[in-house]
Amino acid sequence: MAITVAVSNQKGGVGKTTTALHLAVATALAGRRVLLIDLDSQANATTALGIPEATAELPGSYHALVNSDDVSPRWAQATACPNLSVLASSLEMAGVELELSGETDRLHRLRPVIAALADSFDWIFLDCPPSLGILSVNALIAADTVLVPVPPEQYALDGMARLTSTIERLNDAGQTRIDRSMILITMAENWAPAKMKRALEMRRTHGDAVLVAEIPHSNAIDEASGERTAVYFTRPNADASENYLRATAELIMRNEPG
Amino acid sequence: MAITVAVSNQKGGVGKTTTALHLAVATALAGRRVLLIDLDSQANATTALGIPEATAELPGSYHALVNSDDVSPRWAQATACPNLSVLASSLEMAGVELELSGETDRLHRLRPVIAALADSFDWIFLDCPPSLGILSVNALIAADTVLVPVPPEQYALDGMARLTSTIERLNDAGQTRIDRSMILITMAENWAPAKMKRALEMRRTHGDAVLVAEIPHSNAIDEASGERTAVYFTRPNADASENYLRATAELIMRNEPG
Ligand SMILES: Nc1ncnc2c1ncn2[C@@H]1O[C@H](COP(=O)(O)OP(=O)(O)OP(=O)(O)O)[C@@H](O)[C@H]1O
């Protein structure tokens, strides 16, 4: 029975895809069976794992959302990384919110998809788009837990209250299993005073919701994204590499039973 | 008769808001009457200019889109920066794409808004959200020109073709006046080889669509966003400051007649 993690933040470019990718890969390298579901029409996670965008012949997340009773485990495509599969995104995801807008169950389309796949995996990661629309809310409703990547930047901090209140509203309505959010500080620059201050402020405000590990702003990450791979394979000794591994260990400890 | 610039890129966190803000402020400081229309429910541009989110009492971009015939010039609020006004965003923007989804003119709601305000301004900047949905397409249809902020990063480069083909499709359908896009390289890091290469590649591929000025990744910018102001007022001698001024000069030269 898979543990499902929504990687979500409506602010753009905070490291959702990079984080979903690196946590998924490290969890797979730790021997768990992992599925990454790409919910963003940009398909960055799909491409990062060397998988082509989904099509009618090899369906993915879009097809799963529009025909949630047809989902087949073969849609979860194996990647070059052992134990890691991906449910690929595609361009039609860009129109899915409009397409589903008339459906009464439009916020509950992802749950049956995960139910259909959960027995084949130990962990499922959901890479969300930069918005709090139908796709992200589907992820929050379907997930067991949420991990929020947050850079120590003003606009990202400004946006946190909105994500938190969305989760609380879903909680009050009994629509989500998420009781505690996890925060991962991303793109940290501890030599920049303004950013250092904001990171400390985040830890003071949110206490142990904030993972101990934080991901530094790092050229190693940028390089790896250009090479369509995870930083563990290009620069295993980089700070970013070690911190994503530590973040994965924290994630597993907090969520796996025992 | 205002010149309208859509600042657009569906990739998140590429510097749309930072660029719309800094070009708008510099154009106003150069003596032009400028309006910044905040089309993003995150309201980062609104907040950056010290303006509260729009309400029924003091309406903004959301209200303008849903009642496009009611738009009053008083909705364009003066800011602390001389010659610069803003049409403020608000949380309801998050639902506007769904709200407008049934309307036949849902892609043409911004044009009458701009028509109602164009006589009061020389330049109008549109800060777009990180998507190619109804809001961004409204902006592309309503604008005279588009400026695309692009960091020299892989995912941002991957996304460019999609924005370009969206504009071409609108052009072929006779729905947009935009004939040439401008590209502004943002968050440049010329000492990082992978990023330097991508920036050069962008210039080779897109020729003089790419502005000469490029904006470096700079703590001065981060600092200024924390202080809710433009970098010209906090660190006028910073590289980022000078390059945004140069980018503004290029923008004006390319678009103002004579
Ligand atoms: N720690 C880091 N150091 C340097 N660059 C990073 C780091 N994390 C992410 N990046 C880069 O920053 C950009 C934004 O990251 P990413 O695409 O993962 O964010 P996102 O939140 O998924 O964006 P979107 O909102 O568009 O989905 C990417 O080009 C990525 O390669």
Ligand SMILES: Nc1ncnc2c1ncn2[C@@H]1O[C@H](COP(=O)(O)OP(=O)(O)OP(=O)(O)O)[C@@H](O)[C@H]1O
């Ligand atoms: N040149 C720069 N140097 C350093 N930080 C920058 C620079 N430009 C922008 N930033 C910071 O990067 C973050 C993303 O920038 P910004 O919010 O302007 O992008 P955006 O494209 O509008 O994002 P979104 O897609 O969420 O609307 C912000 O925290 C901003 O302060």
Ligand SMILES: [Mg+2]
């Ligand atoms: Mg992403």
Ligand SMILES: [Mg+2]
């Ligand atoms: Mg923005």
